[in-house]
Amino acid sequence: MIRLTLSLGLILVAGSVPALAHHSFAAEYDETKPIKVTGTITKVEWTNPHVWYYVDVKGDDGKIVNYAFSAGAPGQLMRRGIMKKALEIGATISVEGFKAKDGSTNGFGAKVTYPDGRMVFTAGRPDDPKAP
Amino acid sequence: MKKITMGLVLVTVALLAAAVLAPAAYAQSGGAAAMPAIPRTAEGKPDFNGTFQWPTPLAGSERGRGSATIFDRKNFAPLKPGGEAFLEPRTGDPRHDEPRDFCMPAGFPDAMLSGNAMQFFQTKNYLTIVHEFQRMTRIVPLDGRPHHTDLEPTFFGDPVGHWEGDTLVIETNGFRRWTLDEYYYTNPKEYRMHSDAMVTTERLKWKDKDSISYVLTIDDPKIFTRPWSQEFEIKAKPEWDKVGLFEYVCEENNRCPGGKCEGK
Numbered sequence: 041m042i043r044l045t046l047s048l049g050l051i052l053v054a055g056s057v058p059a060l061a062h063h064s065f066a067a068e069y070d071e072t073k074p075i076k077v078t079g080t081i082t083k084v085e086w087t088n089p090h091v092w093y094y095v096d097v098k099g100d101d102g103k104i105v106n107y108a109f110s111a112g113a114p115g116q117l118m119r120r121g122i123m124k125k126a127l128e129i130g131a132t133i134s135v136e137g138f139k140a141k142d143g144s145t146n147g148f149g150a151k152v153t154y155p156d157g158r159m160v161f162t163a164g165r166p167d168d169p170k171a172p
Numbered sequence: 173m174k175k176i177t178m179g180l181v182l183v184t185v186a187l188l189a190a191a192v193l194a195p196a197a198y199a200q201s202g203g204a205a206a207m208p209a210i211p212r213t214a215e216g217k218p219d220f221n222g223t224f225q226w227p228t229p230l231a232g233s234e235r236g237r238g239s240a241t242i243f244d245r246k247n248f249a250p251l252k253p254g255g256e257a258f259l260e261p262r263t264g265d266p267r268h269d270e271p272r273d274f275c276m277p278a279g280f281p282d283a284m285l286s287g288n289a290m291q292f293f294q295t296k297n298y299l300t301i302v303h304e305f306q307r308m309t310r311i312v313p314l315d316g317r318p319h320h321t322d323l324e325p326t327f328f329g330d331p332v333g334h335w336e337g338d339t340l341v342i343e344t345n346g347f348r349r350w351t352l353d354e355y356y357y358t359n360p361k362e363y364r365m366h367s368d369a370m371v372t373t374e375r376l377k378w379k380d381k382d383s384i385s386y387v388l389t390i391d392d393p394k395i396f397t398r399p400w401s402q403e404f405e406i407k408a409k410p411e412w413d414k415v416g417l418f419e420y421v422c423e424e425n426n427r428c429p430g431g432k433c434e435g436k
Contacts, residue, residue, distance in 0.1 A: 065238065068273075068428050087425035089275070110428070115304050115418030119289065146433045 065138075068110075069148040073139040077107060081131050086114050086124045091162065093127045093149065095135060109135055109149030111162035122160050127152075137163075210338070210378035213294070218338050218378055220292045220299065223412040227284060227386045227404035240287035240354035243364075243390075247402045255395040259352075259364045266430035269363055272351070274429050275306075275422035279327035280344065281372060281388060282351040283308045289409065291417055299333055299340065304417040312342050319345055325368050342374040352390075367394035376406070383407050 065071070079097035091111040096104050111117065114124075127133075134153040140146035153159040211219035229235050234244035251259070262269045272278055278286055288305035297315040302308075312331045320330050325348035333342040352364040373389040384406040391399035427433050 068433070085425055088420050089422045089424070089426055092425070092427065108433070113288075113305075113418075113420060115420055116288070118418055119412065119415070140428075140433060142432060144433060146428070 065148065068140055068142075068146075069138045070141050071138055074136070075139050075147050076134065076136045078132065078134040079107070081127055081129050081133060082106060084124065084127045084129060088113055088115075091117060091127075093162075095133065105145055107135070108146045109137060109162070110146070111149050117162065120161075122162070126160055127162075208378070208380040210381055213296075215296065217335060218340065219294060220340065220376065220384070221294045223289060223291045223409050223417070224384070225407045225409055226287055226290060227388075227406050230403055230405060233402070236354065238287065238354075241285040241404065242355050243353050243402055247400050249396040249398045249400040251395060252393075252397055258349075258367055258392075258395045260362050261365055262361075262363045270430075275426050277306060277308055277327045279347070279350045280310065280329055281390075282353060283310075283328075284388075285354050287354070288420075289412055289417060291413075299342075302417060304420055306422050307417070307420050314340075319343075325349075329370075329372070339375050339377040342376070343371065344374075345371045347372075366390070366392050369394045373399075379405075381408075 077095065077097045079095040081093055082096050083092075083094040085092040091114055093109050093111065095107045095109065097107055098104055117123075117126075132155055135147070135149050135151070136153070137148040137150040140148075149162050151159055151161050211221075213219045227241055229241055229244065234242060234246070236242040266273055272282075277283070283303050283305055284290070284301075286303065286305045288303055290301055290303045293300040293302070297313065299312040299314060301310040301312070308328070310328055310331060312333045314333045314335075316334065317332060319332055323330060323346055325346055327348060327350055329344040330346035331342050331344040333340055335341070347366065347368060347370050349365060349368050352366040355362060355364045370390065370392040373391070375385075375387040375389075377385045379385050386404045386406045387401055388404065389399050389401040390396070
């Protein structure tokens, strides 16, 4: 089922679809600080105004750090065929996005890549993934 | 005799060719034959019922970053002296600079441009526009009533609509000073606001059965020397009708008001 859902999402992201709409990217995130981490999903908040997903990432020192990534609104993702099942707790994912301005471990989660290479854009503009 | 026969054949061929080609030429010249079939109500008015994409810029217009639509600055009329204060009024206080961050409404025209689906409900006397974004709603009377004269300014203003042929014209006044468009998504150094003197005119007309021409005119005499307009396209999304609009309760989990994220 997850494979079907993700396939649908991958098809749909080819079109013009929304990114953030609730508020400005610039208020919270720093486009000069891109981030890419790989870890395990620990929690998912499929809520408005933004989906949040949390990822445990093992640092170079072996310590686990929990990152929180903000995505689009649930409706925006679902309209693209990306359902909550795309972010299953315990799954390993790589997240590309941007760090929060406040220096915390919060971030803007633009693109999620799965171990088999499939990817979905949880925010960002699919025709320009680097654009918030 | 042979010559006469050949002449008749040539004339017949010429007439047939003219009969076949004339409608095409007429259509290319924009004649009545070029009128596209558009959705219509039982009364014969253009029918805007349905689910739509937000207005998107025409080719060549400034698009901005992200998906939310912005006005193309090239379309702006010259500013009046002091008009810059409405377009770059940032103070550093996020409650002023980005009130949407605190789940305040986008208002009009910002909600229309926010990059979210919208659904139109049309009756003889009303057009109601529901935005998926914050489930914001505009109710536009079409019964010929005048604007209110005694209301305090509001986020969405006081709209009234009327028909000009197949074009639905919506004129709105009574706005409070608020966000003009989504430019803050694009350029954090410039946050555009309109004044409480803004009057907007929207002109909606089906271009074909799949898309609406949406021309928005901004008349804000505190900022601009004259009204100015920009045309957008609104695409019908009948496939979105099947799922409808999703719920959007901004207060549900607004974790980062003002850029300061709380809790995990």
